[in-house]
Amino acid sequence: MTTETLIREQTAMPEADLPSVMAEIGRRARDAATALALATSASRTVGLRNAADAMRSQATEILAANSRDLAEAEHQGVSPALRDRLALDPNRLEAIAAGLEAIAALPDPVGHVLCEWTRPNGLAIKRVSVPLGVIGIIYESRPNVTADAGGLALKSGNAAILRGGSESFYSSRALVAALVDGLRAANLPEAAIQLVPTRDRAAVGLMLGMSEHIDVIVPRGGRSLIERVQEESRIPVIAHLEGICHTYVDGAADPGMARAIVRNAKMRRVSICGATETLLIDRRAAADQLPAILADLREAGCELRGDAAARAIDPVVLPATEEDWRTEYLDAILSVRVVDGVAEAIAHINHYGSHHTDAIVTEDEDAADRFQHEVDSAIVLVNASTQFADGGEFGMGAEIGISTQRLPPRGPVGAEQLTTYKYLVRGSGQVRP
Numbered sequence: 001m002t003t004e005t006l007i008r009e010q011t012a013m014p015e016a017d018l019p020s021v022m023a024e025i026g027r028r029a030r031d032a033a034t035a036l037a038l039a040t041s042a043s044r045t046v047g048l049r050n051a052a053d054a055m056r057s058q059a060t061e062i063l064a065a066n067s068r069d070l071a072e073a074e075h076q077g078v079s080p081a082l083r084d085r086l087a088l089d090p091n092r093l094e095a096i097a098a099g100l101e102a103i104a105a106l107p108d109p110v111g112h113v114l115c116e117w118t119r120p121n122g123l124a125i126k127r128v129s130v131p132l133g134v135i136g137i138i139y140e141s142r143p144n145v146t147a148d149a150g151g152l153a154l155k156s157g158n159a160a161i162l163r164g165g166s167e168s169f170y171s172s173r174a175l176v177a178a179l180v181d182g183l184r185a186a187n188l189p190e191a192a193i194q195l196v197p198t199r200d201r202a203a204v205g206l207m208l209g210m211s212e213h214i215d216v217i218v219p220r221g222g223r224s225l226i227e228r229v230q231e232e233s234r235i236p237v238i239a240h241l242e243g244i245c246h247t248y249v250d251g252a253a254d255p256g257m258a259r260a261i262v263r264n265a266k267m268r269r270v271s272i273c274g275a276t277e278t279l280l281i282d283r284r285a286a287a288d289q290l291p292a293i294l295a296d297l298r299e300a301g302c303e304l305r306g307d308a309a310a311r312a313i314d315p316v317v318l319p320a321t322e323e324d325w326r327t328e329y330l331d332a333i334l335s336v337r338v339v340d341g342v343a344e345a346i347a348h349i350n351h352y353g354s355h356h357t358d359a360i361v362t363e364d365e366d367a368a369d370r371f372q373h374e375v376d377s378a379i380v381l382v383n384a385s386t387q388f389a390d391g392g393e394f395g396m397g398a399e400i401g402i403s404t405q406r407l408p409p410r411g412p413v414g415a416e417q418l419t420t421y422k423y424l425v426r427g428s429g430q431v432r433p
Helices: 003-011 015-038 041-057 059-075 080-086 090-105 144-155 166-185 202-208 223-232 255-267 283-299 308-313 322-326 341-352 365-374
Strands: 113-118 124-131 134-139 159-163 193-195 216-220 245-249 276-282 303-306 333-339 357-361 379-382 419-426
Touching: 015 124, 015 134, 015 159, 015 193, 015 202, 041 059, 041 090, 041 144, 041 166, 059 080, 059 090, 059 166, 080 166, 090 144, 134 144, 134 202, 144 159, 144 166, 144 193, 159 202, 166 193, 202 223, 216 223, 245 255, 245 283, 245 341, 255 276, 255 283, 255 357, 276 283, 276 341, 283 303, 283 308, 283 333, 303 308, 308 333, 322 333, 322 341, 333 341, 341 357, 341 365, 357 365, 365 379
Parallel strands: 134 159, 134 216, 159 193, 245 276, 245 357, 276 333, 303 333, 357 379
Antiparallel strands: 113 124, 124 419
């Protein structure tokens, strides 16, 4: 049965058949993972490049599917910011295809000798990178995650079961069809990249219990999704929590740099997880620098909510509540707080942040070093926008998400982070006394 036939049949299935369909997806993924683990690096690279070509040749179909998703989202009252996360256009689709080519060009993360040593008894031991196996990826809204996740799984020799958001259902189907064309052209198993063919949320619960088929779950979305996965999953989880990101403008910040970084960090794309949600500014710089920073943001269409000190400087700023400091807006809204130096900025971030991405703007090297050392986040930047929190910008080609957990992998999860390792031991007849 071809993948296209399976998708058509599964999409039309009665809800009562969902458990059997998910079990079949799992079985096919496990078989595909076994084959991929033995596939050559060259064949996986060919698969990725062919998938990129398929995305370009099928652009009309993919964009039409995306238009269908966008029309449904608008009808359902989805906010403009979230519709922006969902939207594809020729430039964004080309970026997705180019991202697959960038993944293809990366060094193969599989089969690396991570370290090796010889014991006094002559045993030669190597630790070698290997694929994780089958990765279940649960995500919301953004159709580019479909291509990124499928591409990174293929590069790292893993099979992928993708459960995209209901808002991007048709876009994801079209993108997976192109990915499968790439697999087929490289003589790789088509079931290496499968999309859960229903919007029924029961499919998520079934995935979280498929421990015999899935080796790791990667959830990417809002707090409610992450909490559900962490509470219900019987499978190890690589968690991508919300991005409550901060930019702190220190008293020693260059004013022009601070204005440029804050505006970009908030307003370049408000709907991505690396967008700054809270601006912190040193009291020493607030009177001189905050008016111009806030004027830039307001000109760009940003709603501003601030504490009493910020509102004393700019009375047009709306009052912030305690909840604002804990909110990932994913919209043109920014909370603003005046703090007493780097120590209070660090304390605020570690208390209210999501351990995702935070930045300091300063010319003071001691303040920069302290900020990077003491802020407990996966990505900590100095004099750069939080919008650089992206696997592509880190040279990884793409990412499945930004892991906010403390256990590895932490930060952008690319192809290398989707591998584990095993030990290869060679002896010459040794027996243990």
